Amino acid sequence: MDLSTISLSSSLSSSLNQLSLRPKPASLFGIFLRNNPPPLFSRPNHRPIAAALQQSQNDDFVLEDVPHLTNFLPNLPSYPNPLHSSQAYSIVKNTFVSQEDVVAQNIVIRKDNPRGVHFRRAGPREKVYFKPEEVRACIVTCGGLCPGINTVIREIVCGLNNMYGVEDILGIEEGYRGFYSKNTVRLTPKVVNDIHKRGGTLLRTSRGGHDTQKIVDNIADRGINQVYIIGGDGTQRGAARIYEEVEKRGLHVAVAGIPKTIDNDIAVIDKSFGFDTAVEEAQRAINAAHVEVESVENGVGIVKLMGRYSGFIAMFATLASRDVDCCLIPESPFYLEGRGGLYEFLDQRLKENGHLVIVIAEGAGQEYVAAEVPAVNQKDASGNKLLLDVGPWLSDKIKDHFTKAQKMPINMKYIDPTYMIRAIPSNAADNIYCTLLAHSVVHGAMAGYTGFTVGPVNSRHAYIPISRVTEKQKTVELTGRMWARLLASTNQPSFISSDLEGVVQGIDSLNITSI
């Protein structure tokens, strides 16, 4: 790392990790907080999508801003926001979000701490950079499923139509490749009216198939000028490529991302939509396992949940359920044999209670499975590593341990509800969350922001540079309080021997977001 890139004082310990990784901004001092025109600043062109990092005269205040169409189309005309005359917004006291409103990334700070990183607050702006009758928007969904995708689609369509009077909205089918290999579908409030009650995505989805040139050719050929991209980290990387190409070609096209992943592994934002629904559904599986094992002699239940690299679903479902004896996640390496190991703990719990329930995230224990199950390193169409199935492996191990080593027959119930959890419609809380995301992204695109993604940061919706949500995945911080709460709740071993502690601290220091 080039130490000259460290732009803030060394006292910024909590944010140093993040900020030190970014290039020092070009001289942008004092530009922030200028009122009009809204987001004008010179973005260093050597940084493709990365946020133009602005600093106020106080060295400790940082705005990580998102690009605006006027950065590369300086003469773009603006218009009064149609919400001025909207029935819904007519009596709202502050209809428009001020250009000076920002959302702080860290809200717990000490008196003498620097103010740290901020993002632009999401919401409608006084001026828009599109005439509603000239908008041709499109929506695409990519990557794995997640509860709530249909609600986001619905609310983008209804938001564009009801708030801004936009009528020309196209659905791109089957992910990125749909731009160049499928016809589009027309989306109207009527077409999407009921889709929030269904799981999956009305537009279907796919992995792989991102071809930036072909996609942008297609956007230009079809006369699309607003692109709404719903998807996870891979999708957002693809959205960044599209934005860069659009900027290179100087097109009047806003590119906006809505982060989606059931794993909740997207950095910066509080949580991803569908996550609450997933946790709720995961509890039903845990409950079923608990009922089963409670009703038999020496019942051992194992529930496998999603979570490639992040054990959030497993951790939250375990905390919520209280029926789980042990939760295993990818971030926390565990071991089977010996003092402090899994077997020792399970022996003791089974003796005490006559039954036990284990929750395991699919990404946990991969190194063990790989050592025993011959497998080539396979990837999916997007290049994501395909995981080995840890659930059956763990079931066999535990069965062997009890029947062979302990001479104690057990009743094993193994439940894999992973795809069931992903395929359901979103619950009420997620539906409301999806609506806010959709409205935020529509306001942002209409206001001329581009190359951005949306999401709540400390409960307030913000416009976030795409690079900030793709540079690192959010993982459970083993040295954080939430994991401690889980350990305190299950009373399971931490699997951290003293010689491993340093390693864990080291791993954690690389994470940018902790829960």
Ligand SMILES: Nc1ncnc2c1ncn2[C@@H]1O[C@H](COP(=O)(O)OP(=O)(O)O)[C@@H](O)[C@H]1O
């Ligand atoms: N680095 C990348 N650049 C461009 N497109 C990408 C990149 N990574 C993934 N994609 C595209 O994003 C889409 C979804 O990615 P994937 O990793 O499968 O799901 P998710 O977006 O949910 O993480 C795929 O069409 C894939 O081709």
Ligand SMILES: O=P(O)(O)OC[C@H]1O[C@](O)(COP(=O)(O)O)[C@@H](O)[C@@H]1O
């Ligand atoms: O849908 P597939 O290709 O079987 O992928 C399953 C994987 O998708 C996930 O749901 C994550 O999906 P995303 O990468 O699209 O967010 C993982 O939890 C799971 O390992």
Ligand SMILES: [Mg+2]
């Ligand atoms: Mg992903």
